[in-house]
Amino acid sequence: MEEDSKGESSMKALTRRGFIGMAATAGMATLAGCGSTSSSSSSSSSAATTEAATTSDGDLGLVEDGKLTMIANMYFPPFESMNDSTGEPEGFDIDLGKSLAEHMGLEANWLPSQAFDSIVPTIKAGGTADCAITGMTITDERLKEISFSDPYIDSNQALVVRSDSDDTEDTLNSSDKKIAVQAGTTGEEWARENLTEATIVPLDEIISGMTGVSTGSYDGLVIDLPVASNQIKNSFTDLKVIEQIQTGEQYGIAVNKDNEALLDAINTALAEIKKDGTMDSLEQTWFGTTL
Numbered sequence: 001m002e003e004d005s006k007g008e009s010s011m012k013a014l015t016r017r018g019f020i021g022m023a024a025t026a027g028m029a030t031l032a033g034c035g036s037t038s039s040s041s042s043s044s045s046s047a048a049t050t051e052a053a054t055t056s057d058g059d060l061g062l063v064e065d066g067k068l069t070m071i072a073n074m075y076f077p078p079f080e081s082m083n084d085s086t087g088e089p090e091g092f093d094i095d096l097g098k099s100l101a102e103h104m105g106l107e108a109n110w111l112p113s114q115a116f117d118s119i120v121p122t123i124k125a126g127g128t129a130d131c132a133i134t135g136m137t138i139t140d141e142r143l144k145e146i147s148f149s150d151p152y153i154d155s156n157q158a159l160v161v162r163s164d165s166d167d168t169e170d171t172l173n174s175s176d177k178k179i180a181v182q183a184g185t186t187g188e189e190w191a192r193e194n195l196t197e198a199t200i201v202p203l204d205e206i207i208s209g210m211t212g213v214s215t216g217s218y219d220g221l222v223i224d225l226p227v228a229s230n231q232i233k234n235s236f237t238d239l240k241v242i243e244q245i246q247t248g249e250q251y252g253i254a255v256n257k258d259n260e261a262l263l264d265a266i267n268t269a270l271a272e273i274k275k276d277g278t279m280d281s282l283e284q285t286w287f288g289t290t291l
């Protein structure tokens, strides 16, 4: 229990500091947006700083002209997953990306799924994707490598076991217990900090972890709560959440640090999406409720 609250507060501190940083950026983006509307008619030559708010992609440093090229780890429903029959990606983040592109006057281009722990390095390196929309939590550690948009969703972690298990956080924190996590996630971080006695098993994708809990290969799993709830409701009815871990995480869109213009344009589009009701309807579609 003590370890639990310690883990929670350290993660909260991480995300809160991250959020304050982003809130400041958000304010700047909003001001830049306002400036663009009021000054564009009077001054045409000093428009460089406001380009990001326009639909012109000339200055956004896009990987491919006219397209918003996006990546995700596609095993994270209802945020992103591959539709078995169409072979196309689908989910909340996928639709958010399509809407972002539309608001920016660009074509949405989703790249094939990538391992989650390779996404920050890919965005940092540049040249492959313009942004990642992949249920990624804004953390101070990641902010050292990449930039994040304003937050678009709140999230927490969940500790999941089989429905017929009597395990608690305390009993899972034992050397004979195996806990599945997705490699490189905040869930892995929480598990390593709080279930120090257990064997933590990092996996490339977390849905196989759920299968593993179901078949008894793992005793439990740590995963973002919205994904746990969705999967337990729709696919893994033999699993249950034994603890909602209040990590106070927020998801943001990951952008290369050097691409300030693109980040501003994404934040401007995101603000419109929140304002014009698109965000509410996406939440309704993918969560059955507004959040």
Ligand code: ARG
Binding pocket: 072, 073, 074, 075, 076, 080, 116, 134, 135, 136, 137, 138, 182, 184, 185, 186, 187, 224
């Ligand atoms: N929110 C967690 C994190 O940022 C997990 C994200 C996993 N996303 C995915 N598409 N698999 O670490």
